[in-house]
Structures are given as structure tokens and as C-alpha cells.
Amino acid sequence: xxxxxxTPKHLVMGMTNKKSLKCEQHMGxxxxxxxxxxxxxxxxxxxxxxxxxxxxxxxxxSRFSPECPNSSLLNLHLHALQPEDSALYLCASSHIxxxxxxxxxxxxxxxxxx
Amino acid sequence: GEDVxxxxxxxxxxxxxxxxxxxxxxxxxxxxxxxxxEPGAGLQLLTYIFSNMDMKQDQRLTVxxxxxxxxxxxxxxxxxxxxxxxxxxxxxxxxxxNQGGKLIFxxxxxxxxxx
Numbered sequence: 001x002x003x004x005x006x007t008p009k010h011l012v013m014g015m016t017n018k019k020s021l022k023c024e025q026h027m028g029x030x031x032x033x034x035x036x037x038x039x040x041x042x043x044x045x046x047x048x049x050x051x052x053x054x055x056x057x058x059x060x061x062s063r064f065s066p067e068c069p070n071s072s073l074l075n076l077h078l079h080a081l082q083p084e085d086s087a088l089y090l091c092a093s094s095h096i097x098x099x100x101x102x103x104x105x106x107x108x109x110x111x112x113x114x
Numbered sequence: 115g116e117d118v119x120x121x122x123x124x125x126x127x128x129x130x131x132x133x134x135x136x137x138x139x140x141x142x143x144x145x146x147x148x149x150x151x152e153p154g155a156g157l158q159l160l161t162y163i164f165s166n167m168d169m170k171q172d173q174r175l176t177v178x179x180x181x182x183x184x185x186x187x188x189x190x191x192x193x194x195x196x197x198x199x200x201x202x203x204x205x206x207x208x209x210x211x212n213q214g215g216k217l218i219f220x221x222x223x224x225x226x227x228x229x
Contacts, residue, residue: 004156042202042219043157056216090156101206102147103217105157 004106006091012112015081021109023074023091032074033092033103034066036085043090049074050096081113118205120220127228132193134223136186136203145206146179147217148188152199160188160201190225198227 004025013019023032031050035043048056049068063085065077074091088110092103117139126132138146144165149157163170163177163186170177176189186203200222207216 006156040200040222040224042222045216048216092157101145102159102162104159105149107156110154 004091004093004104006089006106006109008109009107010110010112012114013078013081014114015083017081018077018079020078021076021089021091021111023076023093023106024072025093025104025106026072027093027104028071029093029095029104030071031094031096031101032068033094034064034074034076035090035092035105037088037090037108039088047076078111081111083113086111086113118203118218118220120201120203120223122221123224123226125226125228126193128193128195130193132188132190132197132225132227134188134190134201134203134225136188136220138184138186138203138205138218138220140205140207140218141181141184142207146177146186147204147206148175148177149202149204149219150199151202151222157202193225193227195227195229198225200224 007022033048034046036046037043045058046060047066052068063080067075088108090108091106094101094103119137145162147162148160150160151157161172161175163179174191178187202222203220204217
């Protein structure tokens with residue numbers, strides 16, 4: 001299994017809703033990442049988990065709450081979002097030790113906040 | 115992406131070669147990557163090059179690295195309409211122990227292939 005899966009593919013939510021994005025990989029990667037991407041812009045790093053512990057938080061607002069329940073799963077809990085949070089949310093994973101450590105990306109969740 | 119620059123658009127005819135350029139600023143970068151993103155999809159890793167290499171070839175793809183000028187290029191031979199996408203270069207900033215490294219992306223080059 002050499003892919004990163006993300007659910008749901010599309011999500012529409014109101015500003016008062018609570019929802020979660022899910023990401024899963026079975027490549028034995030111990031680093032997992034959340035990125036936010038606006039249309040035709042590069043991905044912006046949000047969070048990095050290393051060995052299931054949060055290692056990087058790029059000053060993301062607290063309405064985004066990441067969780068890494070085990071080495072294969074990464075969640076992003078959403079609460080009280082704003083319309084400007086509408087974007088493609090990408091999950092990625094990589095090895096930590098070793099030579100290349102390339103990041104493999106999932107297909108993303110297209111989020112629309114009304 | 116701060117410090118990594120790419121031209122925004124490139125248009126070529128089917129069958130021609132495409133060359134996408136990228137400049138970066140951090141001389142300590144160890145690995146440089148090329149990702150492809152088709153509309154509505156995630157990022158697909160195309161190829162990568164280690165900073166002590168000058169060139170890497172993989173089928174229709176050739177990556178050239180000029181470390182002195184901090185210039186990276188991706189050449190796609192015999193470009194097809196299916197190659198139409200946005201191409202991002204990315205540098206990995208050093209090696210952050212236990213953190214898997216941090217990727218800095220360029221703005222992306224939108225490649226349009228005309229039949």
C-alpha cells in the first residue's frame with residue numbers, strides 16, 4: 001500500500017458546525033503533515049506530527065485542532081471556521097529517518113465554509 | 115512559498131520539450147523535489163534530486179541542478195496534453211532531527227500543452 005487516503009473528499013459546513021477531516025497511511029511513515037492550499041497557490045504547512053507527537057505548529061488558529069491517535073491516522077478537527085478557511089486541505093506522510101524522506105500527499109479534502 | 119521562485123505560466127505545443135525553472139535561496143537545502151498537481155487533485159511526487167548531484171534523468175524527465183546559482187530545472191521531453199498541470203518545486207530545509215524535514219514550495223508553474 002503506497003498511498004495516503006483522505007476523507008471526506010468534499011465538505012461543506014457552516015460557521016457554527018464541528019467537523020473532522022481524516023487521513024490514513026499504511027506505509028510505516030512516522031511523520032504526518034497537514035497543509036492548507038488555496039486555488040493555484042502552493043501548499044502552506046499547518047502541522048507536523050513526528051512519532052505521533054505534535055512537532056511543528058505553524059501558528060495555526062485554535063479553531064483547527066489536529067490529532068494523531070496512532071501511527072497510521074491523522075485527524076483535523078474543525079470548529080467555528082470562517083469563510084476564508086475554505087480551501088483544499090492536504091495530508092502528507094514521510095519517513096523520518098533514512099535518506100530521501102520524500103513526502104507523499106493524499107488527494108485532499110475540498111472544504112467550503114458558508 | 116517564501117524564497118523559492120518559479121515563473122507562473124508556460125505554454126508549449128504537444129511533442130515539444132518543456133523546461134520549468136526554479137530558484138531557491140537556502141544553500142543548506144539537502145533535497146529538492148518536483149511535484150505535479152492536476153486540477154482538483156493532490157500533489158504527485160515526480161522526482162527529486164540530492165544537493166550533491168548535477169543531473170538526474172528518469173524516463174521523459176530530466177532534472178538539472180546548478181548549486182552555485184541555486185537554480186533547478188525540470189525538462190519534460192515529448193510533452194503530452196496529459197502533462198498539463200501545475201508543477202511545484204520544493205526544497206527541504208536541512209534535516210530537522212525527529213521532525214521529518216520542512217518543505218518550502220515555489221509558487222507553482224502552470225503548464226499548458228496545446229495539441
